Amino acid sequence: MEPDERRSAALLAWPDADVLPSAALEGPFRGLAVPSLPRRFFQEVALKRGWLAWDRHDEAMLTARREALGAAAEGPPRALIRVDELPHARGFDPAGRFGTDAYRRFHAVLAEAGVPYLLAITPRVSRDFLDPAVEEWRPLDDGEIELLHELRRDGVVFALHGLDHRTRHESGRRHSELCGLSVAATEERIDTGLAAFAARFEVVCGGPESVRLLGFQPPGWRGDAVYLPSYRPLYGWAHEAVAELGRLAELRTGLWAPVTLHWGWELQDELAALRRLCSDRGELVVGWTELLAAVAATREA
Numbered sequence: 438m439e440p441d442e443r444r445s446a447a448l449l450a451w452p453d454a455d456v457l458p459s460a461a462l463e464g465p466f467r468g469l470a471v472p473s474l475p476r477r478f479f480q481e482v483a484l485k486r487g488w489l490a491w492d493r494h495d496e497a498m499l500t501a502r503r504e505a506l507g508a509a510a511e512g513p514p515r516a517l518i519r520v521d522e523l524p525h526a527r528g529f530d531p532a533g534r535f536g537t538d539a540y541r542r543f544h545a546v547l548a549e550a551g552v553p554y555l556l557a558i559t560p561r562v563s564r565d566f567l568d569p570a571v572e573e574w575r576p577l578d579d580g581e582i583e584l585l586h587e588l589r590r591d592g593v594v595f596a597l598h599g600l601d602h603r604t605r606h607e608s609g610r611r612h613s614e615l616c617g618l619s620v621a622a623t624e625e626r627i628d629t630g631l632a633a634f635a636a637r638f639e640v641v642c643g644g645p646e647s648v649r650l651l652g653f654q655p656p657g658w659r660g661d662a663v664y665l666p667s668y669r670p671l672y673g674w675a676h677e678a679v680a681e682l683g684r685l686a687e688l689r690t691g692l693w694a695p696v697t698l699h700w701g702w703e704l705q706d707e708l709a710a711l712r713r714l715c716s717d718r719g720e721l722v723v724g725w726t727e728l729l730a731a732v733a734a735t736r737e738a
Contacts, residue, residue: 441466450502450505451731464500469659471650478649480648481645484669491671495692515691515721516695517694517723518547518554519642519698520554520555520699522556522557523556524562529562542704553593555596556594556595557598561574592724597638639729639732643665644672654666675713676713681694
């Protein structure tokens, strides 16, 4: 096995990676190279049409875990909730519909249920994030900074969600803050964002939008970081995640299950689906510190 394949297999088997018969877990991670452009395009189309979904990966990983670990492979899925994003991309007006008061209502549902999560943050807010010609932005205001302090005290884990979420392309098929930038320009934007928050990354998250660039990939090691994509039905709406986590729980997969929610979407039903996620599947959610512990443990596998 190549180093990334071996470390990915260890991450899949964690916390049993120290007794791992690694060859039994090779399958899901064989050939982790980025697919060709035509294949990535086909995967993107297949994902949008429902021909590809999270279960394509979890079936292969579940089979590999059971072959390698036997009965020890079975257990509840290890759901990891990621929330996009604060400030909201449409939050230029902090007193508007997607301001701090609205986010506090969203956070309260998770906090009262004791459900841990990761929050993706941008240190700047664009006036119009979908118009590449609009360069006006504002920094975080005092209310947003105070909210971040409150969330940190409640145990929320933070991630960097770019610098300002402003797309560089007009086409709806190419909305991206970073695509097309040189390595130096990308590093500059990341470093500018990190100057407000943290240091470089152990985990890089992805989603359906990443498929055109990286392909339809399973979670696993890529060089110096773990790539953790999230696909439908775990990526999207809370009511979709409820159903999929229920399926994974019945199968007793023991798999990492990355869930991505968009808090602005969940406001549309007054957070009813989010409450159902917490009440029906909250016991399946693990903290991101558990994943980070697994990353540290498998780095040298």
